[in-house]
Amino acid sequence: MEKLAVLALLFAGRFAVAADSLPPLVALTASPAEGKRIFAEREAGHCVLCHRVAGLDAPFQGNLGPALTGIGSRLTPAQIRLRIADASRLNPDTIMPPYYRREGLEQVAKPYRDATVLGAEQIEHLVAWLASLEQADGE
Numbered sequence: 001m002e003k004l005a006v007l008a009l010l011f012a013g014r015f016a017v018a019a020d021s022l023p024p025l026v027a028l029t030a031s032p033a034e035g036k037r038i039f040a041e042r043e044a045g046h047c048v049l050c051h052r053v054a055g056l057d058a059p060f061q062g063n064l065g066p067a068l069t070g071i072g073s074r075l076t077p078a079q080i081r082l083r084i085a086d087a088s089r090l091n092p093d094t095i096m097p098p099y100y101r102r103e104g105l106e107q108v109a110k111p112y113r114d115a116t117v118l119g120a121e122q123i124e125h126l127v128a129w130l131a132s133l134e135q136a137d138g139e
């Protein structure tokens with residue numbers, strides 16, 4: 001019963017989600033180095049606000065979210081992508097912002113209504129970097 005509700009939720013969105021993963025949003029040769037930059041920079045993803053990655057050279061790394069050290073050993077690229085695009089699809093109560101969700105933003109001023117927090121290409125770069133993090137890189 002709970003499983004059905006989850007499926008209904010997944011298919012209500014604008015992008016197709018299979019189980020707990022999401023296929024590439026755009027075709028490009030993603031750059032792990034660019035993903036690392038987006039992860040750390042305040043003007044970009046600023047994921048370090050909540051996540052720590054052992055060995056990452058960033059002045060501040062928060063702990064509101066789980067450490068992502070070795071995340072590439074725990075999740076597939078498609079699983080990582082879904083969590084960045086819209087973590088609320090897996091946990092409706094999550095505090096992680098949805099970086100690629102368009103629906104449900106009626107309160108937003110018109111020019112921004114169709115904009116997502118990050119672009120599809122930025123998300124692909126992030127996925128490439130995170131997927132490259134193996135457990136042996138840190139802790």
Ligand code: HEC
Nearest residue numbers: 045046047049050064065066080083084091094095096126
């Ligand atoms: C406001 C805090 C916050 C920010 C900012 C944030 N996250 Fe998260 N993130 C979380 C929390 C909390 C979780 C745990 C999932 C949950 O809440 O159900 C999570 C989970 C994840 C996971 C899954 C981890 C696992 O072990 O399953 C990934 C991958 C992730 N975040 C990547 C990112 C990326 C990339 C960014 C930046 C674009 C980002 N997060 C920004 C709070 C945040």
